[in-house]
Amino acid sequence: MERNEHVTRFLHTGDWQLGMTRHFFSEGVQERFAQSRFDAIRELGRIAKEEDCQFMVVCGDVFESNLVDRKTVSRSIEALKDVHVPVYLLPGNHDPLNAASVYRATTFLERKPPHVHVIESTNPIRVDEGIEIIGIPWTSKRPLQDLVASVTGQLEAAVDTLRVCVAHGMVDILSPNPDDPALISLDAAKKAIAHKKIHYLALGDRHSLTEVGDSGCVWYAGTPEQTDYNEVKPGFALVVTINEDDVTTKEVDIGRWKFIERDQIDLNTKEDIDALRVWVENLGDKERTVVKLRFVGGLSLSLHSELEELIYHVQEILGAVETRMDNLVVIPEDADFTDFGFSGFASNTVERLRSNVEDSGPDAVTSRDALALLVRLAGREL
Amino acid sequence: MRLLRLRLANYRGIDESEVQFGPNGLTIVEGPNETGKTSLSEAIGLLFDYLDSSKHRSVDAVRPIHHDAGPEIELEAESGPYRFTYFKRFYKKPETTLTIKSPNPENHTGREAHERATEILRETIDIDLWKALCIQQGETIQQANLSKQTSLSAALDIAAGGHQADPREESLFDKVREEYGRYFTERGTQKKELQEAQKAQAESEAEVVSLEKQIKNLEKDIVRAADLGLELERLKKQEQDLRRDLSEYTKSLDEIKGLETVLETARLKLESAQKSEQAAKRDKALRQDLIDAVSKAQKAHTELEESSKSSTASVKKAETDMERAQSDSAIAEAKRKEAESLLNLRRSDFDYFNNKLHLEQLKERKERIDRVREEAALADEVLTKNSVDEETLKAIQKAERSLITAQAMLETGAPNILLRGLTDLDFQIDGEHTTIAKDEERSLTVSDRIRVTIPGSLQMDLRAGSSSSDLLKRVEQAKQKLDAACNDAGVSNADEARQSFEARREAQQTIARRKEIKKENLRDLTYEELERKVIGLGKGVPAYPTARVLEPNLPPNLESAKEELRNAEAGLEKAGKAWEEARTELDSARKVRDGLRQRYQKVRVELDLKADELKRVEDELSRSRRDTPDDDLESELFKCTKAAHKEEENVKSAEANLCGKEPDRVRTLAETAKGSLQTVEKKREAAQQENTEVRTRLKIFGEEGLHEKLQAAKSHLNYIRQENKAMIRRTSAAKLLYITMKEERDKARRAYVAPLKKKIERLGRLVFNDSFEVEVTENLSVASRTMDGCNVPFDSLSGGTKEQISLISRLACAMTVSKDGGVSLILDDALGYTDPERLKLMGAVLAKASQECQIIILTCVPDRYSNIGEATVVRLG
Incomplete structure (x- = not known):
């Protein structure tokens, strides 16, 4: 088999939770807190550029809820306009792609810049020559199966293509609730990687930067701005570099809260x-x-x-x-x-x-x- | 404080007036109205309360009316350790001076003087209490408000044995009450602010609930939208499937319709061919029927003819048979009549013999009767002659028995000889032969004399003794009686009597027997009838043999006659039977003949009819054949049958074609599909409608920012809750503090009420009596009076008593605080309501009180206070 020469670098982030509020914040602080999250988008854009990333993947929970205010959507889009690489937004459990999806809201659709893409299906998205994203969007708040295993199970091994799987949800080995049917099987993910069906699994949902397993190919990037006390390593993003044989990651500190x-x-x-x-x-x-x-x-x-x-x-x-x-x-x-x-x-x-x-x-x-x-x-x- | 001297100038109507007060005890300031008594107490207040520059209306009120000069007030007094003179002039050339003589001389002027004076006053007396205790002229004497009098409280505290009350505590209590008052009304209910805070919280909670509900509804819509999406897809697919099915069914149905038309045409043709065939068949059948009818009629006619012939023969034979039966019957009848005649004869014969026998019997019976009639006549004669009836006989027999008894008694008294035969022996007793057998014994009684002779051998005479004579006599008498009886009866002795009796009885029996015999022989006849019968029969019987036919012969006797009768009877029976049989035979033969005759007649009629019919059908057949020959009919039928078969085949083939398309099934399926399609369309429309609604709602509400609104509302609620919680804590704290402190204060009050009460009662008993008691409240006012066990609330007491108790209460307070920080009590024309008697007693009270504090009485009625003991009197005006 001919050796693949493709290599790609992208920014892995997620759980922006735009529109999040905290009950203990006074009105002014709440405003600052919200603003910081918009600022974080711009910061991510800056880093992507600086690190020479080809694109950025946001692994779910971009918005805190589908029912966020128009103002929040508008301000998010304004921030995204300042990101100068293609951005792929994945609907997660907070902002699933359902009938009330924020991604189908008039404000979002009317104002979305062309380089911002919403991953609406599991069809492979061709990002560039030899580079594909396999996105696994949530269409409801409570899926009844391991979406990752289900999608990767049907993939053929990638030929001449680097595949980044963008998903959301808790990996079984980290979950306190083993009965959740939506848990992502790490074994299945590892198999998919081993069979070259995908090269990297970019995960969202966990707000702490976490490597899952020891393959180096499965990561949670965590939230760029901390949202709660119990988060272990929030405030980061990952710069991921992939070629056919190797995956390297680099943590970037972003959070200010x-x-x-x-x-x-x-x-x-x-x-x-x-x-x-x-x-x-x-x-x-x-x-x-x-x-x-x-x-x-x-x-x-x-x-x-x-x-x-x-x-x-x-x-x-x-x-x-x-x-x-x-x-x-x-x-x-x-x-x-x-x-x-x-x-x-x-x-x-x-x-x-x-x-x-x-x-x-x-x-x-x-x-x-x-x-x-x-x-x-x-x-x-x- | 003690007032020593007070001077007023240019004060209201007073140009100048000065009063020197007694340093201790009572001072009475007398004077008519408008001499400035009231001004004295008023002036002291103004002096301390207002700066000389004050334009206060109270100050303004005391300006002299008639000239333009500043009112002046000068007071010399002692208070605590201080002795001072305090002067003020208001308005015109205002001036203030304070000259302190002791403990250390001080001089102050202006504002400084005012402030120092105030300071001294504050330091040494309780101004409020002082003001409270003084009674102004014209005021209705009521109880002083003593609740805030710190010096009184302090004094009472000490009197109660506690520490001296810290005046700051009262002030602290005011602050606490004020704090409490921020949240609660006097009645303890929450103030508006608190209620509004709670209302705000409730509103905020409602807001959160409302937003949560909106979001929940949206979430429901989201789920519903997803479901509707799936449902719509499903329904669309269903609709497509159904439309496809329906179009297929429609196509099939068109084909079926074509085939049905073909079938219909074929069926019509078949029907037509079948009709032709049936017509040919019918024509042929009609012809055949006609032929059959002719042949049948011919056959029937022939048969009837034969039947007619045989019928004639049968009738003839039957008639012959009947004639023979008729002759047989006549013979049998003759025979029977003959037998009947014979039977009659034999019956007469039998009757003859029977009558003959009967006649003989009747004769005999008549004879027997006649005979017994004669015997009866004889017996009647006997009875007439013989009178020995049973009674007579009994009398005779009785006499006889008496004789025998007498004879027996004679024999018993006479000797007795026993004879025993040694061999059979003939001998004589009293000459009469007798025998005795061997071993036979015989007894003999010797009544008088007896001779036994054995012939040839022995003669033996035996004689009885003399004792037997009486007995003998009795025998004789008895014998006479017997004889007499016999005579009466017409008999010679008893035996004869017995025989007569027997004869008589026999005659009686004969008469009885005669009746019986007569009855036996008469039987059911009377004698006359019997006689008539005998005569009748006697004439008829002998006549019969001569009157009778000769042949057959009269039988010789009854038995043979009887035999002949039986024979004749049997003969008749036999002849009767034969005659019956012959007659039956005749009836039967006649019946046969009649039946045959009838049949013959019927056959004749039928034969005629049949002949007509035959002719008719033969005519018809020939006419028909003339029209259409038989062969033509046959060939027409064949042709039609063939055509019908062909059409039938066509129909079958069309039916098979149609059946192959399953028209019923296709039609049902098409109907079902149509219905289902309508249902699905309706469902889809409804789902689409709902989907549009749901999505519109989602569009409208989904972008309203409900999430942030809810979060904001929650934050707000959180804030309000915390605020309210804090407020509740604050209010609770204020409430608890106030309540606790009030309780403690009241408790302390209750403690110092006791000494005041004691003082009031001590003074009061001077006026009222020894049972006088009062109830003093924590506010130090008198609540009620008890006297002689009767408790009356203060407000219900008379005006005079109220006045007296109020004054006593003030005096008690003044006395209480007199020692340290005491005040002088100024009473301006008090006791106006008190009657002279009480007035006297009140005088004693004032005198008593004045021993402990300075009392100044201002009055225009000096007599009112004539009983107050020692007092300094000052006259005004």
């Missing part, structure tokens, strides 16, 4: 609060950083007020702050009240509320709040 989750932050003393303050101060790119903080420990009323002030301040500077204080105990201490020198009924009131807090009864939280209020009102008075 960070989602940081901290558990078990122990707060008991003023020093602990100060340490937290320092940690926040040291965070880079604060306005694109989202943190979730889970506190434990016990604070006096005054330290708790200080913590609340700190959080209030942090909320103003970070992208978003989510806090969980369920395990943080606020204990009113004598020192909280000694300054006031109450002796009459106010003193009795303090005693009663403190006793409520200590009893951890149903009124404990309210009592603590009541004490805090008392401290505040008395402080204003004094």
Whole structure:
């Protein structure tokens, strides 16, 4: 057999989730978050050009939903116009090619530039001489079979052609739900690669950059901008180079947003609060950083007020702050009240509320709040 | 604070007025109306409250009416450690001076003086309390509002044994209440803000739900659109298939129609040929029928002729047979009549012998009767003669038995001889021969004398003794009686009587027997009838043999006559039978003859008819043959049959062709296909319609950005929820704090109510009686009075009592706070409602109170306070 001289390089990305919103974002932050994702498209375009990629494949979930706003579609297309290589968009589980498909929306169809292609069937797409894309679009939110195995199973071995299979979905070895009928069989994919039916399987769905198996030919590129705390390696894209014998990949860092989750932050003393303050101060790119903080420990009323002030301040500077204080105990201490020198009924009131807090009864939280209020009102008075 | 001196100038209507107050106890300021009493207390308030530059209407109100001068107020007083003189002039040449004498001399002027004075006042007295306790003229005396009086509270706290209340706590409580008031109304319901927040949350939730519903509906539409796509494809394919099927069926149906036309034509031809064939067949059959009819008629005619002949013979024979039967019958009848005559004769013969015998018997019977008639006559005679009836006999026999008894008694009394035969021996007793056999014994009684003689051998006389004579006599008497009886009966002795009786009885029996015999022989006849019969028969019987025919001979006797009768009877029976048979024979022969005759007549008629018929059909046949010969008919039939066969073949072939196309099946399938097509078309149209609708909806709503809207709504909801949660926390905290603090405050209040209550009751008992008690609320007002066990709410008390209790309550407060930060109590014409008696008692109360605090009474009715003990009196005007 004559040796194939074809070689291709392309940019593998996916899970742009355009139109995604996060409930913990304020309106302004939400806008910035959305904008960053449009910016990421332009950045990907820049990298494609820089890395001399022939084309770009977006492996599903381009849009967060088929029901995104016209504005989102328009802005996405504007961003795509700034990408100067052909772009192949694959419908995924978030934006399946169904009757309500965003790819069939008037806005999209009217404004789509010619170099942007939607993969609407599994028919091979000829990208260039000797280079084909086998796209496997989702047509519903819940396919009932392994689409990849089904499509590759019917392919003949590629002759004189490099084939990039573009698919979406979870690979069986990574799935926590082995009963999902849509899981992509890694074995089947490996067989297809071994039989030269395809040369590379570009996957989307998983938001973390992940190599699947050890063939080097099956990859998740991950999302270019992080969307949640639990993503392992988000914010990347892959530059993939293929020839008949070899596949090489190169990670490219793109993401600017960070989602940081901290558990078990122990707060008991003023020093602990100060340490937290320092940690926040040291965070880079604060306005694109989202943190979730889970506190434990016990604070006096005054330290708790200080913590609340700190959080209030942090909320103003970070992208978003989510806090969980369920395990943080606020204990009113004598020192909280000694300054006031109450002796009459106010003193009795303090005693009663403190006793409520200590009893951890149903009124404990309210009592603590009541004490805090008392401290505040008395402080204003004094 | 104690008031020492107050001077007013250019104040309302007062040009100048100065009052020196008693440093302790009571001061009464007397004076008629409009002498400036009320102005005294008012002035103290103005002095402390307003700057000399104040244009306040209260200040303006005290400007002198008639001249243009600034009102002046000068007060000398002690308060706490301070003793000072405080002066102010308003409006005209305003001025303020404060001169403090002790503890340290100070001099202040202007605003500084005002501020320092205020400071001293604040420091040493409770201005509010002071104002609250003072009673202005004309005011209805009501209870002072003491709830916010910190100095009173402090004093009461101390009196209650607690710490002195921190005045800041009361202020803190106000803040807490204020905070609470931000969220709740006084009645504890949530304020509008809170409700609106919750409403906003509910609206936001509804918004989310609505968007989610829209999205859900869209998703349903998406699924539906996919389903509809598949369904439409399926329906289109179905429609195509059905159309193709239908066109095929239509084509087949056209072919079938052609074949059906062919078949129809063939069938019509066949029908025509068959009709011709049938006509030929019918013609031929008609001809044949005619021929058959002729031959049949000929045959029938011949047969009838033969039948007629045989019938004539049969009739003749039958008539012969009948004649013979008639003669046989006549002979048999004659024979029977002969036998009948004989039988009659023999019956007469038998009757003759029978009558003869009967006559003899009747004669005998008559004789027997006659005989017994004679015997009866004889017996009647006996009976007439013989009178020994049964009774007579019995009397005789009785007499006889008496005689025998007497004789027996005689014998018993007489000797007895026993004779025993040793051999058979003849001997004599009393001369009468007798015998005795060997071993025979015989007893003999010797009544008187007895002689036994054995002839030839012995004679033996035996005599009875004398004792036998009585017995003998009795025997004699008995004998006489017997004899008499016999005589009466006409008999000689008893035996004869017995014989007579027997004879009589026999005669009676004879008479009885005669009746019986008569009855036996008469039987059912009377004697006369019997006699008539005997006479009748006696005449008839002997006449018969002579009157009778000679032949046959009269039988010799009854038996033979009877035999002859039986023979004659048998002969008659036989002859009768023979005659019956002959007659039956005759009837049968006659019947046969009649039947044959009838048949013969019928045959004759039939024969005539048949002859007519034969002629008719023969005529017809010949006429028909003249028209069309038989051969022509035959050849026409053959020709038609052949043609019909040919047409039949044609029809069969057309039918086979049509059948091969399965017309029914094709038609059914075509109908079904047509129906199915309509159904599918309708379904497809409906699906297309729905598809258009669904896709339109998807187009419209799909690009509305529902996703972001929902997310935004959720974020908003999240925000509102957090806000509301925070607000709820805040409101809950405020509520809890307020409630807790209020409870604690009320508790403290309740504690210091006690000392105030005690003081009020101590004073009150001076006016009322020892059972006087009051209920003091946490607001330090009197809620009710109890006296002599009767509790009356304050508001229900009389005006006078209310006034008195209010005053007492104020006095008690003033006394309570008097020690430190105490105030002087100014009463402007109080106790207007109090009756003189009570007034006296109230005087005592004032006197008592004045021991602990300064009391200044302003009055225009000095008598009202004539019972207040020692007091400084100041006269105005």
